[in-house]
Amino acid sequence: MATVKVSEAEKVYILHGIRDDLRVDGRGCEDYRHVEIETDVVSNTDGSAKVTLGYTAVLVGIKADIGKPKPMVPNEGYLEFFVDCSANATPEFEGRGGEELGTELSNTLYKVFNNKHSVDLKSLCISAGEHCWVLYVDVLLLQCDGNLYDAISIAIKAALFNTKIPRVHISADEEGGKEIELSDDPYDCMRLDVENVPCIVTLCKVGHRHVVDVTLQEKACSVASLIISVTHKGTITCTRKVGGGSLDPESIFEMTEAGKRVGKALHAPLMALLQQEESLGKKRQKVGFLG
Amino acid sequence: MAGLELLSDQGYRLDGRKATELRKVQARMGVFAQADGSAYLEQGNTKALAVVYGPHEMRGSRSRTLHDRAVINCQYSMATFSTAERKRRPHGDRKSTEMSLHLKQTFEAAVMTQLYPRSQIDIYVKILQSDGGNYSVCVNAATLAVIDAGIPMRDYVCACTVGFVDETPLADLCYAEESGGVSSLALALLPRGGQIALLQMDARLHQDHLETLIEAAMTACKGVSKVLDQVVRQHLEEVSMLTGE
Amino acid sequence: MAADMRLPTIRKPVSLCSGERKDLVVPGDVITSDTGFMRGHGTYVDEDKLTASVAGEVQRVDKLICVRPLKTRFNGEVGDVVVGRITEVQQKRWKVETNSRLDSVLLLSSVNLPGGELRRRSAEDELTMRQYLLEGDLISAEVQSVFSDGALSLHTRSLKYGKLGQGVLVQLSPSLIKRQKTHFHNLPCGASIILGNNGFVWLYATPSNEEEEAGGFYTSLEPVSLSDREVISRLRNCLLALAAHKVLLYDTSVLYCYESSLQHQVKDILKPEVMEEIVMLTQQKLLEQEG
Numbered sequence: 001m002a003t004v005k006v007s008e009a010e011k012v013y014i015l016h017g018i019r020d021d022l023r024v025d026g027r028g029c030e031d032y033r034h035v036e037i038e039t040d041v042v043s044n045t046d047g048s049a050k051v052t053l054g055y056t057a058v059l060v061g062i063k064a065d066i067g068k069p070k071p072m073v074p075n076e077g078y079l080e081f082f083v084d085c086s087a088n089a090t091p092e093f094e095g096r097g098g099e100e101l102g103t104e105l106s107n108t109l110y111k112v113f114n115n116k117h118s119v120d121l122k123s124l125c126i127s128a129g130e131h132c133w134v135l136y137v138d139v140l141l142l143q144c145d146g147n148l149y150d151a152i153s154i155a156i157k158a159a160l161f162n163t164k165i166p167r168v169h170i171s172a173d174e175e176g177g178k179e180i181e182l183s184d185d186p187y188d189c190m191r192l193d194v195e196n197v198p199c200i201v202t203l204c205k206v207g208h209r210h211v212v213d214v215t216l217q218e219k220a221c222s223v224a225s226l227i228i229s230v231t232h233k234g235t236i237t238c239t240r241k242v243g244g245g246s247l248d249p250e251s252i253f254e255m256t257e258a259g260k261r262v263g264k265a266l267h268a269p270l271m272a273l274l275q276q277e278e279s280l281g282k283k284r285q286k287v288g289f290l291g
Numbered sequence: 292m293a294g295l296e297l298l299s300d301q302g303y304r305l306d307g308r309k310a311t312e313l314r315k316v317q318a319r320m321g322v323f324a325q326a327d328g329s330a331y332l333e334q335g336n337t338k339a340l341a342v343v344y345g346p347h348e349m350r351g352s353r354s355r356t357l358h359d360r361a362v363i364n365c366q367y368s369m370a371t372f373s374t375a376e377r378k379r380r381p382h383g384d385r386k387s388t389e390m391s392l393h394l395k396q397t398f399e400a401a402v403m404t405q406l407y408p409r410s411q412i413d414i415y416v417k418i419l420q421s422d423g424g425n426y427s428v429c430v431n432a433a434t435l436a437v438i439d440a441g442i443p444m445r446d447y448v449c450a451c452t453v454g455f456v457d458e459t460p461l462a463d464l465c466y467a468e469e470s471g472g473v474s475s476l477a478l479a480l481l482p483r484g485g486q487i488a489l490l491q492m493d494a495r496l497h498q499d500h501l502e503t504l505i506e507a508a509m510t511a512c513k514g515v516s517k518v519l520d521q522v523v524r525q526h527l528e529e530v531s532m533l534t535g536e
Numbered sequence: 537m538a539a540d541m542r543l544p545t546i547r548k549p550v551s552l553c554s555g556e557r558k559d560l561v562v563p564g565d566v567i568t569s570d571t572g573f574m575r576g577h578g579t580y581v582d583e584d585k586l587t588a589s590v591a592g593e594v595q596r597v598d599k600l601i602c603v604r605p606l607k608t609r610f611n612g613e614v615g616d617v618v619v620g621r622i623t624e625v626q627q628k629r630w631k632v633e634t635n636s637r638l639d640s641v642l643l644l645s646s647v648n649l650p651g652g653e654l655r656r657r658s659a660e661d662e663l664t665m666r667q668y669l670l671e672g673d674l675i676s677a678e679v680q681s682v683f684s685d686g687a688l689s690l691h692t693r694s695l696k697y698g699k700l701g702q703g704v705l706v707q708l709s710p711s712l713i714k715r716q717k718t719h720f721h722n723l724p725c726g727a728s729i730i731l732g733n734n735g736f737v738w739l740y741a742t743p744s745n746e747e748e749e750a751g752g753f754y755t756s757l758e759p760v761s762l763s764d765r766e767v768i769s770r771l772r773n774c775l776l777a778l779a780a781h782k783v784l785l786y787d788t789s790v791l792y793c794y795e796s797s798l799q800h801q802v803k804d805i806l807k808p809e810v811m812e813e814i815v816m817l818t819q820q821k822l823l824e825q826e827g
Contacts, residue, residue, distance in 0.1 A: 005621060005623075005671065005672040007672045007673045007700075008672075008673075009674075009700065009702045009703075009755050009757065010702070012702060012757050012759075013703060013704070016759040016760065017765055022769065023769075024704050025773060026766075026801070026803040026805070028803075031803060034542075034808075035540060035541040036542060036544040037541060037542075038543060038544050042338075042419060042420055043336065044374075044420060045372045055325055057323070059419070061371075061372030062372075063377050065377070084370065084381045086368060086381070086417055087342075087366050087413070087415040088340060088342040088415050088417055091350065091413050091415075094364075094413070095366070095382075138372045138377075142323070143323050269541050273541050273543065276543070285546070287544045288331075289322050290319050324780075327607070327609065328607070345609075345637070346638075347609070347637060347638075403580065403589060407637055409638060409685050410637045438562070438591045440607065440608070441590055441591075441605035441608030441609070442608075443580070443590050444563045444589060445564065445580070445582075445589065447563060482564070523562050523591055524562060526591075527562070527591055527606065528560065530606050530782055531558055531593060
C-alpha cells in the first residue's frame with residue numbers, strides 16, 4: 001500500500017482519539033467517508049462503475065467473453081479478476097511497483113466473488129461443458145487514500161449491477177455442431193442478479209479498538225486488520241486477516257460482529273442508489289471525470 | 292480498395308466528418324487532488340487521464356540525477372478494458388515502452404528543465420478508452436496536466452495523428468481508419484513557434500506527399516491548441532476568481 | 537453509522553466577489569515586447585519578447601514582471617516559516633520534506649541542543665542525532681538560506697521552532713497560504729495553528745503556560761482532552777473545505793469558517809453541500825469585514 005510516515009506523537013494522538021471514538025476528521029469508529037458512485041462510465045465495456053471514497057478513487061470495467069467452462073463445473077461460468085495499481089495513484093506504483101499489491105488484491109477478490117453463493121454462475125452457462133460466459137473484471141486504482149478493499153467491492157457490485165450481457169441463440173448447423181449467435185439488438189440483454197453479492201468491510205485494530213474505513217495515517221498506526229465480506233442478509237462469506245501484527249481471539253470475534261453490522265448497513269443505501277440511477281435512464285447527465 | 296470506404300465521394304469519412312475536421316475535444320484540469328497536476332481529456336471516443344508528480348527529489352537511482360536539469364520520467368499505460376479486445380497487460384510490453392519514450396522526448400523539448408537541477412518530474416498517462424490517435428491524446432492530456440502542476444513550459448505541446456487517403460490528408464484518425472491500412476503520421480507541435488517536437492511515421496508514403504501531410508498535421512495541431520487554450524483559460528478564470536485577494 | 541452514498545454532480549465554483557479583471561496568461565503568451573522590464577519567475581525571454589511560461593496571474597512590481605501560477609510546489613525564500621517532516625538522517629544533517637522541488641536540509645549546527653545555545657558540536661552529538669530527531673518526526677523551522685540548486689537550508693534556532701508534538705497535519709497547496717507577519721496563532725476557539733508557508737498546516741492544542749517556554753525536543757505524550765480534540769478536528773475539516781474552494785488561508789478566514797461551521801456536526805463538514813454553505817458564509821463575513 002502507498003505508505004505515509006507518521007511521527008510518534010501523531011500516532012499517540014490518533015490512538016487516543018480512536019479510544020475516545022473521535023477520529024481526526026470527526027468521524028466515529030464505524031463511520032464511512034463520503035462515497036460517490038457512478039455507473040456506465042466507460043463505453044466499450046459491458047458494465048462499468050466509478051467509486052470515490054474520500055480521496056480513494058477506483059474504476060471497474062467488466063467485459064463478457066465466451067469461453068470454455070472449467071472441467072470440474074461444466075454448467076457454470078466464472079469471473080476473472082485483474083487489479084491494476086496504476087502509477088497515477090502514487091509514483092511508488094511505477095513500472096512493476098504496483099504488481100505485488102495488485103496480485104494480493106485480485107487473489108482476495110477471487111475468493112470473495114468467484115463462487116456460486118455470491119454470483120449466480122449457472123446463469124452464465126450457455127451450453128454445458130462447451131460454452132459459457134466469462135466475466136473479466138478489471139479494477140483500475142486511480143487514487144489511493146486507504147481502504148481499498150471496501151471501495152473496490154462497492155465498485156464491483158455496482159459494475160455487476162450495470163453489466164448487460166447479450167443474449168445468445170444456439171442453433172445447430174449442418175454438421176451437427178452448435179453455432180452461437182449473439183443477439184444484434186442492444187437492448188436484448190441479460191442482467192445479473194446482484195442481491196447476494198457481498199461487500200467487503202476492512203476493520204483495522206488500532207490500540208484496543210477497531211476502526212472502519214481507515215485513512216493512510218490511521219493505517220500507519222495499526223498493525224493488523226481483518227477483512228470480512230458480508231452479504232445483505234448479514235451472512236459472512238469470507239474472512240481474512242492481513243498485516244504483520246497478531247490479533248487475539250476476542251478481538252477477532254468483536255471485529256467480526258462489528259463488521260457484520262457495518263456491512264449489512266452498506267447494502268441497502270447502495271442498492272437504493274443504483275436503482276435510483278437506473279431509473280433516471282437517458283435523462284441522467286453523465287459526469288465521469290468531467291465534473 | 293480501402294480508400295473507397297474511408298473517404299466517400301462527397302468527402303465524408305466513416306464517422307461523418309470531413310477530411311480536415313477534428314473530433315470533439317472535452318477536457319478538465321485538476322481532476323485529482325493528491326497529485327501535483329492532473330487532467331482528463333476526451334477526443335471523440337479516446338479518453339486519457341494524465342497525472343504529474345513533481346518536481347521533487349530524485350527517487351530510486353540517484354545515479355540518474357542530472358546536475359543541470361530535471362529528469363523527466365514518463366509512463367504510458369492502457370487500462371485493460373480500454374480496447375475492444377481485452378488487453379492482458381496494462382504496460383511493460385514493447386508498444387507501451389516505446390510510447391513512454393516518445394512522450395519523454397516530446398516533453399523534454401517543451402518543459403524548461405534547466406530551472407530544476409537535480410530533481411525529477413513524473414508524467415503518468417493512462418488510456419481509459421482507445422479509439423485511435425492514442426499518442427496524440429496522451430500528449431494533449433499531459434500538456435494540460437503539466438500546466439496544472441505549475442511547471443514552466445515554453446509553449447503548449449499539441450499533437451495530432453493524420454493519415455493519407457486518396458491524395459487527401461485526413462486529420463485526427465480514429466481506430467477504424469488507423470487499422471484500415473492508411474499511412475499515418477503522428478506529429479507533436481509547439482504551436483506558437485511552429486516547432487516540431489516529435490514526428491513519427493510508420494508506413495509507406497511517396498516523398499512528394501510528405502510535405503502536404505506535414506502541413507495538414509501542423510494545421511490540425513494548431514486547431515487542437517486553440518481548444519486546449521480555451522480549456523486552460525476557462526480553468527484559470529474559475530480558479531482565480533475564487534482566490535480573490 | 538450508515539455510509540453516505542450519492543451520485544456525483546457537476547461542481548459549480550462558489551464565489552461571491554466578482555473582483556477586478558485579472559491579467560491572466562497561459563504558457564507561450566507574450567506579456568510585453570518592451571525590453572525595459574526585468575523578468576521574474578514564470579517568464580522567459582524569446583527573441584526580445586517577454587513570454588509567460590506558466591498559467592497564472594501577471595504581477596508587476598516596478599520594473600519586475602513575474603507570473604504566479606495557480607498551483608505550484610513551494611519556492612522558499614529566506615525568512616519563510618515551514619513545517620516539515622524528517623525523511624533521512626545523514627551525517628551532521630537531516631533531510632526534511634517540505635513540499636518543495638528538492639528536499640530541504642537541516643544542519644546539525646542549525647538546531648538548539650539541550651544545554652544551551654553556545655555548546656560546540658561534539659562528535660558525540662553526531663552519533664546521537666537520532667535521539668533528537670528521527671525519520672518521520674515533524675518540525676517547525678525557518679528558512680535560513682537557499683542553495684544554488686534551489687534546496688532550502690532550515691534552522692530552528694529560536695524557542696518557538698523545534699520538534700512538534702501531538703496534533704494534526706493538513707497538507708495543502710502553498711499558493712493558498714497568505715503571507716503574514718506571524719504564522720503562529722493561538723485561536724480563541726481553544727486550539728493553536730501554525731500556517732507553514734509551504735502549505736503544511738499544523739493544528740495542536742494550546743499548551744498551558746508552564747510548558748510554553750520549554751522549546752527544543754521535549755514532547756508531551758499526555759492524552760489531549762476531548763473538547764480540544766473536537767476543536768482540532770473541526771478546524772481540520774474547515775481547512776479542507778476552504779482549500780477545496782480555493783479560499784486564501786490566514787487566521788481570520790480560518791476563524792470565520794470555524795464559527796460558520798458550529799451549527800453542523802464535525803463529520804458533516806466534508807459533505808459537498810455543507811462545504812459550499814460554510815465557505816459562502818465565510819466569504820460573506822470576509823467581504824463585510826473589508827468593506
